[in-house]
Amino acid sequence: MREKRLFYNTISSLVFQVTTIICGFILPRLILNAFGSEVNGLVNSITQFLGVISFLELGVGAVVQSALYKPLAEKNQEDVSKIISSANKFFTRLGQILLIYVIALVIFYPQFAGKNFGFIYTATLIVTISISSFAQYFFGIVNRLLLTADQRGYIQYNAQTLAVVCNTAACFILIRVGCSIQIVKLTTSLIYLLQPFLIYLYVRHHYSIDRKIKYIKEPIPQKWNGIAQHVAAVILDGTDTIVLTLFATLSDVSIYSVYFLVVKGVKQLFMSMTNGITSLIGELWAKQEIKELNKTFSWTEWVIHTGTTFVFGLTAILIVPFVRVYTLGIHDANYIQPLFAALIVAANAGHCLRLPYNIIILAAGHYKQTQNNYIIAAILNIVVSVVTVKAWGLIGVAIGTLVAMGYQTVWMAVYDSRNLIKWPLRNFAKQIFVDGLTVIIGFFATRMIVMPEATYIEWVFLAVKTAIIWIVIVGVLNMVFYRDKMQSMIHKICVKVKRG
Incomplete structure (x- = not known):
């Protein structure tokens, strides 16, 4: 079973990465042609600034995955449920902080990086790019960690591959017909919203997780030690x-x-x-x-x-x-x-x-x-x-x-x-x-x-x-x-x- 799952994970992950690379070369080239180097630079800059919010993830994702290895190997559903419950609470709070951060970014980022584009242009681009991040932190990331720790990462890789292909096709059409960069990025965010939903349905069907389980002792003992x-x-x-x-x-x-x-x-x-x-x-x-x-x-x-x-x-x-x-x-x-x-x-x-x-x-x-x-x-x-x-x-x-x-x-x-x-x-x-x-x-x-x-x-x-x-x-x-x-x-x- 180990070798079988290793094969599935490796192949599905490889297919996902090859798909991502191919599609990743198509879209930036289209953006460069349609909007120029400065807009391409603006999009990449905003994406990295939004990525800074993952500072607040504080390495909890890696710690959660490590904490899941033992109870999954022992088939201890109670301990798995406690870890998932604790992780859900953390990432829900992180999603709320992300909302505040995006509002601050909308206010201040255009003042020093988007001067050539105007406040409305830059602010709307920030909002559209940030939508998929909310889905990740509110109900997507914990299920992905569970699947990866249980050597079922191929489920999420297949869902991601599907999203990447659909996104590339949709954005290609939108750019060709002359849509704005905001519409293109909004479409990307909406398509990527489907990923965590599909993964959630799989986890709900295949795992007996009690997400409301009560616990006295923190089930993730090194939750804060993954910060560095x-x-x-x-x-x-x-x-x-x-x-x-x-x-x-x-x-x-x-x-x-x-x-x-x-x-x-x-x-x-x-x-x-x-x-x-x-x-x-x-x-x-x-x-x-x-x-x-x-x-x-x-x-x-x-x-x-x-x-x-x-x-x-x-x-x-x-x-x-x-x-x-x-x-x-x-x-x-x-x-x-x-x-x-x-x-x-x-x-x-x-x-x-x-x-x-x-x-x-x-x-x-x-x-x-x-x-x-x-x-x-x-x-x-x-x-x-x-x-x-x-x-x-x-x-x-x-x-x-x-x-x-x-x-x-x-x-x-x-x-x-x-x-x-x-x-x-x-x-x-x-x-x-x-x-x-x-x-x-x-x-x-x-x-x-x-x-x-x-x-x-x-x-x-x-x-x-x-x-x-x-x-x-x-x-x-x-x-x-x-x-x-x-x-x-x-x-x-x-x-x-x-x-x-």
């Missing part, structure tokens, strides 16, 4: 756009959003393949199946590092040629930024490299013990970004994120080794060495390959040639340094092919 982790995550994802809004221009925000669109898509596509692993490791830790846990972690670390190096190595080579094609014909901002591209790709690669170590920390529920790491990473990102943005603009904010990610990755690996699974640090050092060697060889082997014309067909040819070379390099190096894992993986693939 969550704040750091919000800062690492949202600081760059907010810093650019305050200290640069909306055109810079637009340039950043196009590059971030690519790296975020690649990152989430890659991370989607670990969603099932997170809940599996959570269950293994809850049952203290240490031998199986170490075996699973060993494979998880190798697969994530190898996959990250390959995927983000390709991205670093291909992102500028892609942006050149994607923004062809748009001349109101300079979208060709190779140094910024390399730094933002490296920073997001760091986010993925830390995944195996972060998964163990979350599975073990070590929130209080690790919060200083997250606080320091958040401070590093803010300080470095603010100090460097005036001098280097886009490059400065990318450096801030890269420094924070590098610090977190090393710290988490050391913490896991000393306090949780006792994973030897030499394994981590070896993995980092192989990652770096792969990137260096891959870069020099493919840097002379060029795209003769700025077309999607030429970019695809470039991508295929580059990918073939990188596959060979990754395969050869891992056969040298990780022969046992490569042979085991090849054997498993051959067996499945024969069975198929």
Whole structure:
């Protein structure tokens, strides 16, 4: 059953992320063409400012999911109901705070960021974009956490995939017929309102949850210890756009959003393949199946590092040629930024490299013990970004994120080794060495390959040639340094092919 659910979660999450990436490239391009770089920058800026409200989530979502592993594994419905009841109360209050925050944003945001558009234009855009956030906090997020913790994440991924496809089709039509950006974003919010409703119906039908259950002792003991982790995550994802809004221009925000669109898509596509692993490791830790846990972690670390190096190595080579094609014909901002591209790709690669170590920390529920790491990473990102943005603009904010990610990755690996699974640090050092060697060889082997014309067909040819070379390099190096894992993986693939 574990393997079956892991397969369902991985495939459905992968389909969702691929769909999101494809649709995510279509809509921004349509907005750029129809409304220009400044409107695109305004939309992305407002979205990030609304994302700041998730500061108030305070990491409770991750703590709730961790708290659910044990009662779900033991089929203790009473404890599950208590955790869900406590979480519902928290997120309902958060939705109420969100309402106050949106009102404040409507009043003050147009004064410093939307001066070129007028108060009504900017204020209505804020309201329309914020609608789906209300649905998430009032009755959507707790049900999603329950499904993910119970290794049924594929339910929510399928609902999200449906919403993304419907939204893209509707917005494409609305932009083509000349509707305003407010109407387009209102349609997006209304479509995304359907997601939590569909998930709620599934949970109500398949789980016996008493949402009004009474409890004396707080069922989520570390509810407030996830604060640092969550704040750091919000800062690492949202600081760059907010810093650019305050200290640069909306055109810079637009340039950043196009590059971030690519790296975020690649990152989430890659991370989607670990969603099932997170809940599996959570269950293994809850049952203290240490031998199986170490075996699973060993494979998880190798697969994530190898996959990250390959995927983000390709991205670093291909992102500028892609942006050149994607923004062809748009001349109101300079979208060709190779140094910024390399730094933002490296920073997001760091986010993925830390995944195996972060998964163990979350599975073990070590929130209080690790919060200083997250606080320091958040401070590093803010300080470095603010100090460097005036001098280097886009490059400065990318450096801030890269420094924070590098610090977190090393710290988490050391913490896991000393306090949780006792994973030897030499394994981590070896993995980092192989990652770096792969990137260096891959870069020099493919840097002379060029795209003769700025077309999607030429970019695809470039991508295929580059990918073939990188596959060979990754395969050869891992056969040298990780022969046992490569042979085991090849054997498993051959067996499945024969069975198929």
